[in-house]
Amino acid sequence: MTRPGAFRTEDLTVRYGGVLALDSVSITVEPGEFAGLIGPNGAGKTTFIDSVTGYAKASGKVELGGIDVLPLAAHARVAAGVSRTFQSLELFEDLTVAENVLVSTENARWWSPIVEFVRPRTSTMLSSAVEEVLDLVGLTAHLDAYPPDLSLGERKLVSVARALATEPALLLLDEPAAGLDSDASLVLGRQLQSIAERGVSILLVDHDLSLILDVCERINVLDFGRLIASGTADEVRNDPAVVAAYLGEDIDTAEAVR
Numbered sequence: 001m002t003r004p005g006a007f008r009t010e011d012l013t014v015r016y017g018g019v020l021a022l023d024s025v026s027i028t029v030e031p032g033e034f035a036g037l038i039g040p041n042g043a044g045k046t047t048f049i050d051s052v053t054g055y056a057k058a059s060g061k062v063e064l065g066g067i068d069v070l071p072l073a074a075h076a077r078v079a080a081g082v083s084r085t086f087q088s089l090e091l092f093e094d095l096t097v098a099e100n101v102l103v104s105t106e107n108a109r110w111w112s113p114i115v116e117f118v119r120p121r122t123s124t125m126l127s128s129a130v131e132e133v134l135d136l137v138g139l140t141a142h143l144d145a146y147p148p149d150l151s152l153g154e155r156k157l158v159s160v161a162r163a164l165a166t167e168p169a170l171l172l173l174d175e176p177a178a179g180l181d182s183d184a185s186l187v188l189g190r191q192l193q194s195i196a197e198r199g200v201s202i203l204l205v206d207h208d209l210s211l212i213l214d215v216c217e218r219i220n221v222l223d224f225g226r227l228i229a230s231g232t233a234d235e236v237r238n239d240p241a242v243v244a245a246y247l248g249e250d251i252d253t254a255e256a257v258r
């Protein structure tokens with residue numbers, strides 16, 4: 001895995017017409033840190049991921065290892081080490097798990113076809129890269145399975161594996177635990193923890209607050225596009241602004257705040 005240094009946004013701002021979806025948000029995730037991003041509905045969580053990955057026009061800075069990737073197109077940010085998952089998994093149902101991951105490595109870089117022409121890869125090289133990623137997410141046993149034969153939790157891990165296949169320094173996960181029960185959610189969380197331990201910086205967005213509070217080292221909280229808190233689970237739990245944002249709900253049990 002590449003490890004170019006910290007991920008940092010500075011005054012990241014996104015406007016959709018008259019809506020200020022992100023308002024000067026500055027967040028740092030250290031290399032190998034497992035960070036979370038939470039906030040009530042419409043707080044700007046997906047917009048944050050979209051703006052970091054080049055899917056939404058933004059102003060401010062998005063630095064990875066000291067380089068501002070904000071001016072880059074989405075595909076160039078992937079090459080710079082930024083990867084993401086989407087709320088909808090969009091797996092290819094007719095391809096095996098390994099092939100689903102392989103597709104991602106094939107699309108990872110715009111110059112791949114040129115490299116492929118000059119230095120064709122062997123099937124052994126392809127399978128070892130794919131196997132390594134599937135091993136990371138604990139799906140080695142399902143390499144030849146088809147997505148419909150997997151549990152929802154395993155399908156989610158395939159989409160994480162696809163994102164990892166681009167060898168990211170930063171992995172942004174948009175609601176990977178949606179639809180999972182608390183046990184499956186925790187299995188996913190533990191798997192993500194082990195990926196962060198390998199040096200990948202992770203930013204996890206989810207509505208499953210108990211998962212985020214349990215597995216993330218640092219939690220950032222958005223409300224109406226603004227960063228209202230950033231700290232450990234205990235710090236965030238006891239932050240009056242966070243409690244107010246969740247309308248007094250006990251954020252330990254406010255699992256579904258949709």
Ligand SMILES: Nc1ncnc2c1ncn2[C@@H]1O[C@H](COP(=O)(O)OP(=O)(O)OP(=O)(O)O)[C@@H](O)[C@H]1O
Pocket residue numbers: 016017019020021039040041042043044045046047048
């Ligand atoms: N493409 C868009 N055009 C206009 N407004 C948008 C667009 N996408 C998001 N918004 C608005 O930007 C704000 C932030 O939305 P966003 O989806 O980022 O929030 P979120 O925290 O991810 O919400 P949720 O938890 O419901 O997924 C909301 O007011 C939303 O209505």
